[in-house]
Amino acid sequence: MALLEVDEVVVRFGGVTAVNEAAFTADRGSITGLIGPNGAGKTTCFNVITGLQKPTKGRIRYRDRDVTGWPVHKRARHGVGRTFQRLEAFGSLTVRDNVRVAQEIHGGPLAWFGRSRGGVDMLLDRVGILDYADERADSIPTGTARLLELARCLASDPQLLLLDEPSSGLDETETDAFGELLVELAGEGCAVLMVEHDMDLVMSVCNDIHVLDFGRIIASGTPAEIRADADVQRAYLGYSESDESAHDTSVMEVVTP
Ligand SMILES: Nc1ncnc2c1ncn2[C@@H]1O[C@H](COP(=O)(O)OP(=O)(O)O)[C@@H](O)[C@H]1O
Numbered sequence: 001m002a003l004l005e006v007d008e009v010v011v012r013f014g015g016v017t018a019v020n021e022a023a024f025t026a027d028r029g030s031i032t033g034l035i036g037p038n039g040a041g042k043t044t045c046f047n048v049i050t051g052l053q054k055p056t057k058g059r060i061r062y063r064d065r066d067v068t069g070w071p072v073h074k075r076a077r078h079g080v081g082r083t084f085q086r087l088e089a090f091g092s093l094t095v096r097d098n099v100r101v102a103q104e105i106h107g108g109p110l111a112w113f114g115r116s117r118g119g120v121d122m123l124l125d126r127v128g129i130l131d132y133a134d135e136r137a138d139s140i141p142t143g144t145a146r147l148l149e150l151a152r153c154l155a156s157d158p159q160l161l162l163l164d165e166p167s168s169g170l171d172e173t174e175t176d177a178f179g180e181l182l183v184e185l186a187g188e189g190c191a192v193l194m195v196e197h198d199m200d201l202v203m204s205v206c207n208d209i210h211v212l213d214f215g216r217i218i219a220s221g222t223p224a225e226i227r228a229d230a231d232v233q234r235a236y237l238g239y240s241e242s243d244e245s246a247h248d249t250s251v252m253e254v255v256t257p
């Protein structure tokens with residue numbers, strides 16, 4: 001059974017149906033991508049999974065239990081970790097202390113006794129920002145702040161890792177390293193669920209991809225299947241390569257000098 005099961009979830013905000021009968025799963029050892037145009041309902045899905053948003057209809061199952069009624073902190077305690085689209089670190093604390101605080105919040109006094117600064121620094125090293133350990137969090141570049149978010153999340157030792165646009169602000173080298181880290185985390189048994197706009201990253205690391213459009217899942221499959229899907233091409237490009245119009249070269253002739 002999948003670690004996470006999103007079962008026919010509907011979220012309505014007044015007249016807006018942000019999520020419409022969405023159903024998908026995320027498995028241990030696997031990276032699942034959730035993609036789609038702006039406003040498609042991706043972040044709302046994440047909010048339902050983490051407990052920030054109550055669904056109008058549908059259920060969330062996690063580790064074989066119905067957690068739909070569980071509050072955010074209870075899900076977090078049971079291994080649901082999440083990074084946010086906006087950055088959440090404490091600006092006046094150092095990078096290292098931000099991770100330390102995250103670890104202590106999650107683990108309580110036992111974590112404080114059981115884990116050393118070495119553990120925190122290992123996490124910083126793992127995400128590639130150990131050089132910034134002593135800098136204030138509000139003084140670091142955006143890409144570094146994103147990686148700090150990830151380190152803070154990993155400090156809680158999540159079984160399900162939800163990442164909302166994690167690569168925004170990362171340069172190409174950082175994105176490549178980030179992709180490798182995700183594959184590593186999945187290899188260790190983590191279920192990674194990622195909302196991401198960088199299609200190269202999504203296509204290279206995801207095992208499965210679900211495409212949301214106007215709150216509905218319009219396609220699910222492997223990267224190769226998603227790339228070839230006509231509905232996905234329409235949602236993203238406004239037309240499909242198999243549509244007649246896509247082969248109409250008259251428009252191009254007009255702009256050719
Ligand atoms: N708290 C809210 N109140 C009202 N409408 C919302 C709220 N959150 C999101 N929406 C609307 O729901 C839709 C989906 O938004 P969102 O989940 O943020 O999309 P995405 O993350 O895919 O860009 C959008 O139309 C957005 O305006």
Ligand SMILES: [Mg+2]
Pocket residue numbers: 042043044085
């Ligand atoms: Mg969003």
